[in-house]
Amino acid sequence: MSAELFPRPAEEIAAGAVLLPGWLGEGAQRELLAGCRSWALPPAGLRTVRMPGGGEMSVRQVSLGRHWYPYGYAPTVVDGGGEPVKTFPGRLGEWARAAVDAAAEATGEPRYGPGPCTVRYDVALVNFYGAGARMGMHRDSDEPSDAPVVSFSLGDSCVFRFGNTEGRGRPWRDVPLRSGDAFVFGGPARRAYHGVPRTEPGSAPPGLGLRGRVNVTVRAY
Numbered sequence: 001m002s003a004e005l006f007p008r009p010a011e012e013i014a015a016g017a018v019l020l021p022g023w024l025g026e027g028a029q030r031e032l033l034a035g036c037r038s039w040a041l042p043p044a045g046l047r048t049v050r051m052p053g054g055g056e057m058s059v060r061q062v063s064l065g066r067h068w069y070p071y072g073y074a075p076t077v078v079d080g081g082g083e084p085v086k087t088f089p090g091r092l093g094e095w096a097r098a099a100v101d102a103a104a105e106a107t108g109e110p111r112y113g114p115g116p117c118t119v120r121y122d123v124a125l126v127n128f129y130g131a132g133a134r135m136g137m138h139r140d141s142d143e144p145s146d147a148p149v150v151s152f153s154l155g156d157s158c159v160f161r162f163g164n165t166e167g168r169g170r171p172w173r174d175v176p177l178r179s180g181d182a183f184v185f186g187g188p189a190r191r192a193y194h195g196v197p198r199t200e201p202g203s204a205p206p207g208l209g210l211r212g213r214v215n216v217t218v219r220a221y
Helices: 026-039 090-107
Strands: 011-014 017-020 047-050 056-064 067-069 072-074 123-129 135-138 149-155 158-162 173-177 182-185 194-199 213-219
Touching: 011 090, 011 173, 017 090, 026 056, 026 123, 026 149, 026 213, 056 067, 056 135, 090 149, 090 182, 090 213
Parallel strands: none
Antiparallel strands: 011 017, 017 182, 047 056, 056 123, 067 072, 123 213, 135 194, 149 182, 149 213, 158 173, 158 194
């Protein structure tokens, strides 16, 4: 992994939605990837998600803390073999709170409430994007909590399409996400539609040892 000649600054993409480029350093990226590889093992490991209409998501997924299925959460893999879901690691919660604080500091506005972030993050989705995988426009609306969502990227770069709260159509903004980037969206952007129309195969940092893209999305249930 090589450092950029001109580091990218933090950027508010929409009110409450903040890109934190390179927020995870090389060591943290390797640590998170090692965790993802462990979580991907059975039981309750990496799976293909089948939608109610019968279609399958091209992204494969692992749940932590609570099992996500369309469109809800459960303590076990209710749409699979019924295994207990893997434990949510406290380290992810620490990183998520720190990223929320960094996003608030970057904007200079209290988008997520007064003072340092005290959210009790307790669920996460690990999404693996292989060749040709994508994610359609959707919003994270299955959690009762309105706490900010924090997304960490590993491996291949992607186009992250961040839209509006009214529907899947325009206006939206296409944001490049690279390995190590964090993206925080909360406050007025918490229920905004978003997706990944494409990835850039082969763009992962060579030193990371990852083919494809991994996205870890941390939420409070």
